[in-house]
Amino acid sequence: MPTKNGSQYLERLRLHPKDLWIEGGKVEDVTSHRAFSGCADSIASLYEMQHDVALSLKMTFTSDNDKSEGLSFITPTSKDHLIQRGNMMLSWARFSGGVLARTPDYMNVILMACSAASDFFGKEDGAFGQNIKNYFRYVMENDLTLTHTLVNVRKTKKYPSYAKGDDLGLHLVRERDDGIIVKGARILATLAPLSDEILVFPSSVIPTDKDASRYALAFGISCDTPGLKFLCREALSVGSSSFDHPLSSKFDEGDAIVIFDDVFVPWEKVFIFNNVEISNSAFSNTRAGPHINQQIVTKNMAKAEFLLGLAALMTEALSTHETPYIQALASELITVYEVSKACLEASISNAKMNEWGVMEPDSAPLSAAKSSFTSAYPRLIEILQLIGSSSLIAVPTDADFDSDIGDLLEKYLSTDTLDARQRTKLFRMGWDISISSFGGRQVLYERFFSGDPHRTAALNFASYDKELVKKRALDIIDRG
Numbered sequence: 001m002p003t004k005n006g007s008q009y010l011e012r013l014r015l016h017p018k019d020l021w022i023e024g025g026k027v028e029d030v031t032s033h034r035a036f037s038g039c040a041d042s043i044a045s046l047y048e049m050q051h052d053v054a055l056s057l058k059m060t061f062t063s064d065n066d067k068s069e070g071l072s073f074i075t076p077t078s079k080d081h082l083i084q085r086g087n088m089m090l091s092w093a094r095f096s097g098g099v100l101a102r103t104p105d106y107m108n109v110i111l112m113a114c115s116a117a118s119d120f121f122g123k124e125d126g127a128f129g130q131n132i133k134n135y136f137r138y139v140m141e142n143d144l145t146l147t148h149t150l151v152n153v154r155k156t157k158k159y160p161s162y163a164k165g166d167d168l169g170l171h172l173v174r175e176r177d178d179g180i181i182v183k184g185a186r187i188l189a190t191l192a193p194l195s196d197e198i199l200v201f202p203s204s205v206i207p208t209d210k211d212a213s214r215y216a217l218a219f220g221i222s223c224d225t226p227g228l229k230f231l232c233r234e235a236l237s238v239g240s241s242s243f244d245h246p247l248s249s250k251f252d253e254g255d256a257i258v259i260f261d262d263v264f265v266p267w268e269k270v271f272i273f274n275n276v277e278i279s280n281s282a283f284s285n286t287r288a289g290p291h292i293n294q295q296i297v298t299k300n301m302a303k304a305e306f307l308l309g310l311a312a313l314m315t316e317a318l319s320t321h322e323t324p325y326i327q328a329l330a331s332e333l334i335t336v337y338e339v340s341k342a343c344l345e346a347s348i349s350n351a352k353m354n355e356w357g358v359m360e361p362d363s364a365p366l367s368a369a370k371s372s373f374t375s376a377y378p379r380l381i382e383i384l385q386l387i388g389s390s391s392l393i394a395v396p397t398d399a400d401f402d403s404d405i406g407d408l409l410e411k412y413l414s415t416d417t418l419d420a421r422q423r424t425k426l427f428r429m430g431w432d433i434s435i436s437s438f439g440g441r442q443v444l445y446e447r448f449f450s451g452d453p454h455r456t457a458a459l460n461f462a463s464y465d466k467e468l469v470k471k472r473a474l475d476i477i478d479r480g
């Protein structure tokens with residue numbers, strides 16, 4: 001099947017119900033469930049864009065077997081491919097103002113990089129290398145939607161889940177001729193309720209002792225595999241009204257705890273097996289990072305752009321746009337937006353072919369932009385609160401306007417430039433991104449979705465090529 005459209009996406013979700021739980025109940029059909037239907041429709045709209053002939057932008061490419069596939073699956077071999085892929089990513093990110101973070105391109109580029117680096121997975125047993133290539137092709141040719149999970153649950157954070165015999169984390173139970181049985185739990189899997197497949201990858205460093213190797217696994221399976229259970233956190237979309245809940249009614253992507261209750265994984269879906277060395281170096285050796293970071297920084301740029309536009313509209317509505325204090329606050333939004341844009345451009349200008357024959361965006365500007373966003377985002381939200389103040393709370397619902405006091409609301413909530421409903425619509429958007437529980441989850445997401453930001457920053461420093469800057473500093477020091 002070439003690129004799917006929106007109704008094919010929804011139909012597949014209906015035909016493959018997963019063992020999904022929320023708020024004490026099992027979900028029969030995500031596409032009609034109160035918690036998920038709004039976001040399901042939004043993701044369907046993204047897939048629909050792949051078929052929109054009126055879009056001037058390229059959303060697809062022709063694969064080596066002459067089929068039209070989504071551009072996020074392309075194996076880039078030129079800077080032009082990176083530019084095309086970046087434009088496609090931006091059009092998906094702009095659809096939600098960047099709040100829908102796990103658009104399917106996030107996972108598609110990870111799989112592309114892993115497939116290109118198949119020799120790494122197959123360095124001890126060629127079958128694992130072939131498996132990852134086949135899986136990538138299967139996902140691309142069926143245009144499947146993926147979630148992923150990296151982090152094991154732990155009884156205590158004093159020691160890793162594989163220490164002291166605590167078997168809570170995902171581990172191998174036994175081998176069979178046709179595959180493996182795995183058990184354990186992981187947190188989290190964002191977009192799991194609305195995904196077709198789950199990619200399970202190792203993240204933390206696993207010690208080299210024999211017992212720990214049971215945790216050194218990577219595989220990809222369908223979300224409706226028997227024994228696989230998802231518990232989604234409670235819904236953040238309190239209602240379906242896009243006036244009352246402009247973001248949460250459409251973009252609550254869901255975060256799930258994943259429980260593997262004796263799940264069977266066929267050998268052909270296993271990519272890493274009992275191999276601590278491959279497991280511990282998978283992310284760095286596949287070079288997936290710079291590709292994911294292109295998607296992440298593109299999303300960040302779209303998000304900063306959205307917040308900047310929103311802030312500008314709010315200041316005009318409140319007639320504070322010429323107040324220097326407010327202008328100075330809002331200028332921080334410009335900085336984040338422009339820095340994200342510049343880093344994306346720099347990453348493509350300095351892109352190079354990597355050892356797997358893939359054109360790789362320069363990771364340094366992308367890592368810098370990504371890292372700074374984890375602390376910039378909470379500040380951007382603080383700025384919206386400082387600009388909006390009580391106007392973010394004086395936001396009646398649609399039903400209030402239709403009630404007997406509707407006339408009074410029309411009278412008392414209008415501004416110089418906006419009538420009461422227009423003003424409320426604008427500030428409900430500000431409320432949903434900066435005050436609501438949906439907005440709170442967005443802040444937590446930006447801080448942590450890609451791991452502990454302090455450890456990520458430390459890694460950035462450790463892996464950054466510092467020789468040239470040290471030499472330049474020494475030149476100045478030694479000059480006397």
Ligand SMILES: Cc1cc2nc3c(=O)[nH]c(=O)nc-3n(C[C@H](O)[C@H](O)[C@H](O)COP(=O)(O)OP(=O)(O)OC[C@H]3O[C@@H](n4cnc5c(N)ncnc54)[C@H](O)[C@@H]3O)c2cc1C
Nearest residue numbers: 148149150151187188189190255444445448449451452454
């Ligand atoms: C909204 C959301 C969505 C997510 N989605 C996904 C997903 O789709 N897939 C996925 O695999 N994961 C996902 N994650 C999980 C994410 O990968 C983890 O949250 C992240 O790796 C951090 O791990 P942790 O939450 O266990 O926090 P910890 O690592 O325990 O860190 C908690 C705090 O303790 C501090 N800390 C930790 N160790 C030390 C130390 N030694 N010294 C000092 N301070 C320390 C950290 O800096 C941090 O502030 C998601 C997380 C969130 C919040």
